[in-house]
Amino acid sequence: MKSKSNITSHDIARAAGVSQATVSRVLRGLGNVNGDTKAKVLSAAKALNYRPNAIASAMRTSRIGVIGVVVARLSNPLYTEFLRALHETLGGKNLRVVVWDTDGGGEVAAIDAIQQSLVDGVIFTAATHKSPVLDEAIKAGSALVLINRTVDGLACDQVSSDNTVGAQRVAEYFLHHERRRIGFITGSQEASTIRDRERGFLEVLERANSPIEPSLMRRVTFSHQSGRDAMRSLLELADPPDAVFCTNDLLALGALDAAVDLGCSIPEQCWVVGFDDVEMASWSTLSLTTVRQPTAALVEDGVRLLLARLDDPEIEPREIIHPVELMIRNSTGRQRIKSS
């Protein structure tokens, strides 16, 4: 049997036959719980001799009003947009923001900061599989939320876009418009976003018996210049592609530059599609077809989950996946898939 000090709201929920969320609402004195349920919860809590966890209570009261944010390279405009939205949302709640860039060992620094109580919690926008520190921090009870990139099996709140389905839509769009030679420019598989986009895109092509030719695939680092170099090498082939999917907009914008450099007309000679729908993708000068991630919704959910966790560290971790949308612009034929 558990010692009294280890009784949690989950134990009470089991004993009372209600959800943990209900127990949490009752114990925190919030409304929206009917009288019978409330009585059941309080009776179960009494029977188990429940006392709120001292550390959890301390966490609730000793907040310093600073939230950490970890982004990847700020050279990717996507992360600037996450940062801007996080600033607006957290600033609107009178919370200060500390920012780390993963390029400078940001994850470790962020977790150190939680453990030294320099921040109340951290929102990661760029977590990768290779993060044993994340696992340890969660076991130690740190308040963490992952948005954008997720990590399989990590017991914390995670909010992402449906990257797999988004990339599937791109492959279907290419096939529907009879693109015959499909090129693919992608990045490191450490990021869940990239793994999911690759899987979705390649699966659809394979199922259609049109797998990517190895000579038309490039795996590069995430930068505008990398996208440009990769596209140049594809366009200089004897038999160049007639459509190229880049797994993020930064790479795709670099690919558009290579086309300008080589006098290749987009979309007449080759289509280019990105992923993210960063703000500049919709500029008339660039007009990039891409898959829209709902950045603002990811941020809102991430902040909401983090604040809820600070209020009640025992909430079960939640996972939210947002739908995405293919935005057709001038870098492809501008024809939508006809509704069937």
Place this chain on the structure above:
Amino acid sequence: MKSKSNITSHDIARAAGVSQATVSRVLRGLGNVNGDTKAKVLSAAKALNYRPNAIASAMRTSRIGVIGVVVARLSNPLYTEFLRALHETLGGKNLRVVVWDTDGGGEVAAIDAIQQSLVDGVIFTAATHKSPVLDEAIKAGSALVLINRTVDGLACDQVSSDNTVGAQRVAEYFLHHERRRIGFITGSQEASTIRDRERGFLEVLERANSPIEPSLMRRVTFSHQSGRDAMRSLLELADPPDAVFCTNDLLALGALDAAVDLGCSIPEQCWVVGFDDVEMASWSTLSLTTVRQPTAALVEDGVRLLLARLDDPEIEPREIIHPVELMIRNSTGRQRIKSS
């Protein structure tokens, strides 16, 4: 006569007939001072019964390793570039970065944070005239450095680009290539950068007896959309301009979009020039002629001056102005001014 506790390194410098920097080096036990000079300084310090300022000493030893950074709207890629460079430079020195956006009252929040010792010092990239809080903070001994935008008469370290000369070069370039109808899209004069660019540009045109026609001038908020709307209204005039100077790249990139929207060929029908040289201005797809601010140098100087001030709060405020360069690209005739 000054009381002993008010004796500063400046008094010792005067008494010893050396610079304050030399006194500071000697008192802090650093090398690079010859034996005679060192003896003179120590003898003067003894004669004046100098004891290091207790508060200054405390500041030196009680640092928490966090530097605040205040940026303007992150929707302007210039501020993302400043932020990225500041992250790299400060991160490389094991300093954490707290970021505020002026849109959310960042200046006041930053100064509060200094006064509560939540940060050791603050680098402002977006200070404006309307900052009484800055003045108070400096009088209270806070460690502040202004980069990019400066504030006249503020007694703190300031690092900027030569905005006036940069804008003069643009006006001279237009005149040399016989642009007859010159348009001007600019923003709020609260920013020193914008005031200086306007002054430089308009002065040269007036001196050449070609002042801007009021109907060809637009003063707008700083956004891509504002630049786009302003350029649209100029291009829709019965007698549209044949060259337009925008006082920053964000406005100029918006102006390029309006030209695409209206089917106006750049540079054949109209030249467009920006200011800042943000990274994307050099992309082949955008290829914007602009004046380059040496962002990295501004950041390096700003960090260097701030760290020096943390080491020795008595250093006289310094002002550094970096030279700028006109980068000729496809949005203008691509012809340089011939050297005369």
